[in-house]
Amino acid sequence: MTAILRTTGLTKTFGAVTAANALDVSVEAGSVVGLIGGNGAGKTTFINLVTGYLKPTSGRVHFDGLDITGQPPRLITRLGLCRSFQIPQVFDSLTAYENLLVGIGIVSMGRKAFIGSALGRQSPETVAEEMLQRFRLGAYRDQLASTLPEGVRKLLDIAMALAVKPRILLLDEPTSGVSADEKFTLMDLVLEAIRAENVTVLFVEHDMEVVRRYVHRILAFYEGRIIADGEPAAVMAHPDVRRYVVGEPVAGGEDAC
Amino acid sequence: MTSSRRTVQGLALALLAAGVAAPFLPRWAGFLVTIAIAKALVALGLLLLMRTGLVSFGQGLYFAIGAYSAGIGADTLKITDAVPMVLLGAFAAGLVALALGTLLARYRTIFFAMLSLAFSMILYGLLVKSSALGSTDGFNVSARTVFGLDPHGPVGRFGVYGLAALVAFLGAVGVDRYLRTHLGRLAPAIKDNELRVEYMGASVRNVVHLHLVMAAVLAGAGGALTALAVGHVDPETAYWTTSGEFVFVAILSGTSSVAAPFAGALILELLRSFAYEHAPNTWQLVMGGVMLSVILFLPEGLWSVFRRRRRSAP
């Protein structure tokens, strides 16, 4: 099966700092992949490179066979590769409903430009209402985004990424800033919302419980490199991952996690 | 934040009334209304830009282009009717914005303000040194007919005033409708978070460029109307203080409704003629004081007072 997302030798240097070092990643369609690693390990840089926010120093990115290296975010989004942000990027002076309507409006303007643009016969307003319901944001419909609680802003951010009907969704720390008991609720909601559309999901996560629950595969980052790549159990047991990401077991034999 | 249908209808009625009443008003009143409408058109363009997050300190550029185009149209192209003169002014301004916008659309905040100011001062410099265009004295402009009608005849007495009211109506309704389209809705989105807009698949630069052209067309129309009403053009129209005045009207009125600039400009013109007569050396003092008060206490402009009272009704 051809990978829906493939990076080869993806590298990004800022002067003396190598934020991403020859990253080779291959993701199959429909899979759910977790990206783990400490702060500054290169996870967000990876997302920034793939989505076009940063231009790689070297290496290439392929989306479903198409070379998208160096393309701007605007075009990559239109091809069907979207992301959410660590700090939710929403339109503060607009209501939750209006936020979604902006995104859907953009989709409806460029019908031909969006592959798989599936608005069909529904009006943008209807689609916006429906997304509000799907993400349980109905109660916040007419509230300004700036007044929403952090977890709701996160949801809105993700909902907006989905509004453009992506085939790949990159989530940057979707549960950070959300209270522990709500993390699962949020992830359940997001994955449920996209279940029907066979969307490939990659998400950055620090909470190992969350990672373990949802992913088929983990990519572990450290200092710009991928130090482990495979099934969750294998990656978690990997010595480098234990040393740099997850943590060693406490002396006495008990698992720290 | 967007104006209700009733406000736009109210504006339409007011403009209709202004247009119809014009021949019955004393000459100074009709003149004043025309000048106010012309300034309001420029401020309307600023409203669009400010909703997109940009403050231009150089709309005088397009205002002057509109004014001078009307004049050149009359002198060189031998246009005698006011309508093509206004169209020419608006078109010429739009064309220049189309060109300059390729550069301007990349700038934001202060740099955008400064670059737009620089462009208007470039035109000022050119006009002042251009003897063909009368340099600092400028030259006279007049139209012999409006809509093909003789301005001294029974129907034609509506003249430039009526034309101004019509242009204002079209401009206001046009901008209002536009802001409700999917494209127009990108304005506040761009103002809030350009990154997000790009990540949703739209080109911020293209939308900004479009808005620059739209604002220029409005300013150009305003300039041409002013030239016809005053009967004269001069380089002062491109000077930075003229641009500042337009910004003043926009701030005073607020950006919440397309009707606001018209109300604001009218109030301003009324105050100005009063002030010139009684206290010519304190006019700017008052303007500055009012502007400060609005910025500090009524950040959405005077119109927000009107809106607050209406909001209390269900």
Place this chain on the structure above:
Amino acid sequence: MSTLIAIAVDGIIYASWLFIIATGLTIVYGVMRILNMAHGSLYALGAYAAASLAGAWLQAGYPPMGSYVVLVASALLVGLVVGPLIERGLLRFCYGRDEVVLVLVTYALFLILEDLMKLVWGVEAWFVSEPYGLLGNVEFGPLSYPVYSAVMVVAAVVVGVGLRWGIYGTRQGKLLVAVIHDREVSAALGINVNRIYLVTFALGTTLAALGGALTAPTVSVVPGMGVETIVLAFAVVVIGGLGSMPGAAIGSLIVGLVRSSAVHLLPQVELFSIYLVMALVLAFRPRGLFVAVEARKI
């Protein structure tokens, strides 16, 4: 050949005048993030104050050489009185708001100051030309220059050197640089940011007023003399890079030389050549020639 010398000398004199004014503008922006549209009015205020005080001095029959001191003293007076008045009385209520909003606030201030000057000094022109002619002329071959022009150049050099020493050599100055780099962190470290703002604005006002005071003997002091000055100052600081002192120096030189070249070679383009250069610089270096690095957003 003499044209080249004329261009160079005229350019340097003009650049000196610009530098004194533009430096104040750029420092205020660098520290407080305020692009002060009223800076030109403060320049005019300095000119009026100088015309009044130096005029009174000379009228009273005091030694004419003392009038130069009076000129500088007037600038200091304006800077130390009006500057803090504006900062404490108006600006301090606007900190934290959008940069463009602050520009609009200073624009309103410009409108107010222009009329205040008309109310205080009237609309007739004021003159205080004695200091200008007092020092006589100097010959550069076929060209003759008033020695007073050298005063402007010397003043610019003193200002430049003085500021450089003051900002990079003294403790107070280093605090200023810290605030330029990061207001929040500076405050968190215990720097009295409010006091720095007050000092900075007073300094900026003094410099603008100094430019005006030194100009007063060479022109007729009239209402509106700050209106054209402010846009020239904008051109300089935008070309040089907002907040950069070396930028103000380079920008002044560029604008000064461009203008004097235009005046001598192609007078028709004199007015717009400066703004053309400004637009060109912005086109290729969107933030001016000397810029600070920007941090990552996401």
